[in-house]
Amino acid sequence: MEKDLPILQSRIHEALQDRQLQANLEKNLKRSSRGTQRERIIQSTPDWERLREYGRQVKEHTLGRLPEYLEELEKNVVSLGGKVIWAQDAEHARNFILQLIRDRDIRSVVKSKSMTTEEIALNPALEREGTRVVETDLGEYIVQIAGQKPSHILGPSVHLSKDQISDLFYRKHGPPKLSRAEELTAQARQRLRQEFLRADMGITGVNFGIADSGTLVLIENEGNILLTVSKPRIHVAIMGIEKVIPRLEHLPNFLKLLIYSASGQRISSYVHLVSGPRRPGEIDGPEELYLILLDNGRSRILSDPFLAQTLSCIRCGACLNSCPVYQNVGGHAYASTYQGPIGAILTPQLESLEAAPDHPFASSLCGACGEVCPVKIEIPQILLKLREKIRLGKDRKSGSIQLQKLAFQIWVWCMQRPERVAGVRRMIRIGQKILLRKGHRFPPVPFLRRWMRYHELPGFPEKTFREMYAEREGS
């Protein structure tokens, strides 16, 4: 890591110098057809902007009445035979699951892709307990056996090439060495099949929780969620409290917003509506269903009416795919559960500004994220707001806010009279005769070192335009 740089910046530097990663990102992200498919389907949807506005309004309304809708969801889940657990933080959620595993003598767990379980660092906790836990989404499975973390909300293995995955499977599964994506997928399918059949517990996330029916909506393409909620005798669903939507009638539009933005598909291969554990007479399905409602900092985010829109996110990943920073550094550079623009605004709010002070600065503020967001989250504006908060916090701490005030007072004093400005200019010209390097730029200034790493500070010209003009007129 480069010395003297904050962790995030060091990781960004490392990512930019990693040729393999750069080649993988180029192929898997920049040249992938995902963005084109998204554009194509959105262009063929004349009501797309109306849909976005619909999504924004429903989310805004729901966040304003979040406690009421969560209570309604709880009541309906319970009436369907499920149990609801409210977890104020990651530890609380983990502890509940660990206790359930002990009480029910669970030996093996299958999991579907869930950012919320990544957020609460569930896998390491289960492994420490001696429970076998297997990720079943292909991308998640790949990063799990590689000992890595997902690098994209939807494509966890987007940072890896097919050859790297082939090597990994050969190392972990043994011969034969496979080279085609179809063969690698078939091998993973075969391996994971037995895991599904022996698992006692299935853990999933939740895409939407429907308050008026108590239904949990799970969306997927691979069929792993279907098996996760079919064979194991216990289903644990973990849901961030912001995922609730009021009524089933809102779902079709949210499906469009999410799936069009995520993959450019017209619809995912599977949309599951889970309404409680198995009913009497049903042959399979879980005997017990637990819904964990996770706060973990979300209620804090909700308390700021402007920043609360962060909670409208439906985790489509469109902002990652459109972000020039993410496209060039990948997800691991962020060193956080959530990457890309949404990670840059969510991480410092979920954790704290002190814990992730560089995240809001990992953006060029080009605005692409805000333009593609299907629920119109003003990501660039939130980035600026967070930057302002971080800057103010740092300045207060270091006392530099007093210095800034003094500097501005001097500036105001100078700018009040033209002769004062001219005086300052003369002084700078005299000073820069000693300081200027090669006659045209300043050497690194200690307190501007970071800024000057990427910028030049040119010297003042010998004469101003007015002076040159006056000379010319005079001659």
Add this chain to the structure above:
Amino acid sequence: MSRSEILWRLRQASGNHPKKPLSLERIPLRRSDNPVDTFTRRLEEAGGNVFDARELGLQECLNRVLKKTGANEIFWEDPDVLVANSIPHQIRDKNAFEENELVCSSHPKGISTLPIVLNVRPLALRHIESAKLSAGSGRLAIAETGSVFFYSGRRRMRLLLGLVPNRVTFLDVNRIVGNSQEAFSSNLPLRKSSLISLISGPSQTGDIEATLVRGVHGPTGWHVILTDPSNNQSELSDSPSPRY
């Protein structure tokens, strides 16, 4: 304790938000002129196969599915599939269905004959794992996405849907609605069925270098046979009535 604490915090926090009623602009529904054609086109775009029994006849459709999948046995999720779609069938042991056994029909050399003769197998995972083709009914379908609804319920096994590499769904064309808004406002049996799955083609992934691979954990082959029980197919009208 967490519950009341979280709710208290949320009440405090959401108190800062304007309490606007939800007045949403109605987004016009784009209705399909021909839902069956739209359904067929969309499902085929997603990698599924559609066979129209109204044109080809039921037996020919089944033969084509058997040929495509290389199966010589069909595992039926529910004998009601045959009844609901007016598929002539005979059953060897009619008590079997009450005992949660697997129901299958044999089709030597991959050729179907009507009436379909149903046998039973013990409900064992090894049978499901070795099965090549399962069959079920589409309870409802959406034209604009080529999707079919599966409802869990008595006798309907989720694993038959999830584990068997090929699935054939018999779909009454009268159950195809134009779009998802219509489908989701059609009184889905959320309180009766613990799982309702909206399935729109074979399982797939793009997790390895964004290469589309069909057939991951769920079925690789996704086939739909369109039927119209209200307007019996000619070949069925001469068949013996179901003995069920």
